[in-house]
Amino acid sequence: GSVSDMLSRPKPWSKLTQKGREPFIRMQLWLNGELGQGVLPVQGQQQGPVLHSVTSLQDPLQQGCVSSESTPKTSASCSPAPESPMSSSESVKSLTELVQQPCPSLETSRDGKPPEPSEPPSSDSQPTPPLPVPGHSALSIQELVAMSPELDTYGITKRVKEVLTDNNLGQRLFGETILGLTQGSVSDLLARPKPWHKLSLKGREPFVRMQLWLNDPNNVEKLMDMKRMEKKAYMKRRHSSVSDSQPCEPPSVGIDYSQGASPQPQHQLKKPRVVLAPEEKEALKRAYQQKPYPSPKTIEELATQLNLKTSTVINWFHNYRSRIRRELFIEEIQAGSQGQAGASDSPSARSGRAAPSSEGDSCDGVEAAEGPGAADAEESGGPAAAAKSQGGPAEAAAAPEEREEAPRPSEKAEPPPSGPAAPDDDEGRPRVPPPPEGPADGPGPVPNPAAPAAGEDAATSVRRARGRARSMPAIAAERSSALPSTSAPPAARRPSSLQSLFGLPEAAGARDSRDNPLRKKKAANLNSIIHRLEKAASREEPIEWEF
């Protein structure tokens, strides 16, 4: 009777308790022929002999957990993720986790019931692990990510945003419940999704979760439930804390420093957050214009002049670079989605011969327009303009940049974006995103056309510069969309088995109907160019601009 019931009405994985999962694991192993004889050891015996005979968990994971639908896929259609070759012992371990592995939310559920209705997620500031998507264990998310076809991250976030706003659901709830991320991260992610091919496996995870969530017909309902429960719990806590008069979060070290006590407790409770003054930011931005990859010496000087910690300056540069980069990703996407316009300027629309020049125009729009030698040098006043002084540290900070001459050894020579003309000075030239260098560029810290006019940040200036220059990421993006499989894991080339999981319309592969041989060829060409550029850049050697 149980079997019949189970076979005809299998519960989704996420709804199953540990015990409830066991039969499915058994079935899966049996289907795989892994459970020929003997009995699957139950909890506490996972290291038993039978488990040791399990040679690969990939299939169980992918088939049994990824989808507990009654349409098991064959091993052939669901080959192991390349990124996670498992040794036998790892398999055992994973199976252990698999068996025990409660859907994260179950873990918090005291009675083994599905979490949603029983436990408000993270009223206590500690984000709970994400809710497993129906039919998928949390463990398998990595597998899913590895197998996932290229997803349209922008489309996904767009839809998620729509659903959330339409249903008045908050980012915090969504993030903590579905993605296992904090509100800030969710906000960031939704506002500035990176293109799929630019994401690491880890970075893809939230998007896969989102996609799966979007595919879940009960997604909104569940979140609503969560919301209700959270509210209830909140009210409850409020009531109890009123009587308790004790806030629920006692200081971890047990000392209350809020009462004007020593501001520097021995345990140093929390570092106060550094907030950079606008002038400091301005100065840093100007410094960035001069040199996106400042040498330690420059950083030192900047720090001194701005009266900041060196680490703050370093962090600022890191953050700024990466954020600007992302800013541009999203803009590229948006630009791309608004009619394939700009096609004439599109690198992929150019011939292979033209490609280098497109590279030359800009290797990466991010800082592309920002490097000292950015194209259209006549456009703005460079340091002078940038330094449109507000006096103070801002101005002072720009100075060291101009003085700086010897690039630090670690600063790799940037591939001359526009032909052999540019190998001259790499001083102040953005590294990752080689700036566009028009014919006019060359001499060191030259007025940066895209240098932000006063108050304009680099991203903005880059935006201005866009249109006359395409970015490397953009190129890559295009290349990638034209070549769905270049950056996607091998599994992406066989998305069919995952189509139902990811709702294929969402997948870039499906989306890209322009995927034709010619495009592929162009994209491949660009790909190779970029590859060479990167290689050359890292070798600090001159490049031959023949593609």
Place this chain on the structure above:
DNA sequence: TTGCAGTCAATATC
């Protein structure tokens, strides 16, 4: 060591 990706969490802004 350096740079990056991803994230947190404090703070600002809406």
Place this chain on the structure above:
DNA sequence: GATATTGACTGCAA
């Protein structure tokens, strides 16, 4: 109160 911004941190790779 929700969302956006951003300085800092961790882990990883080259």
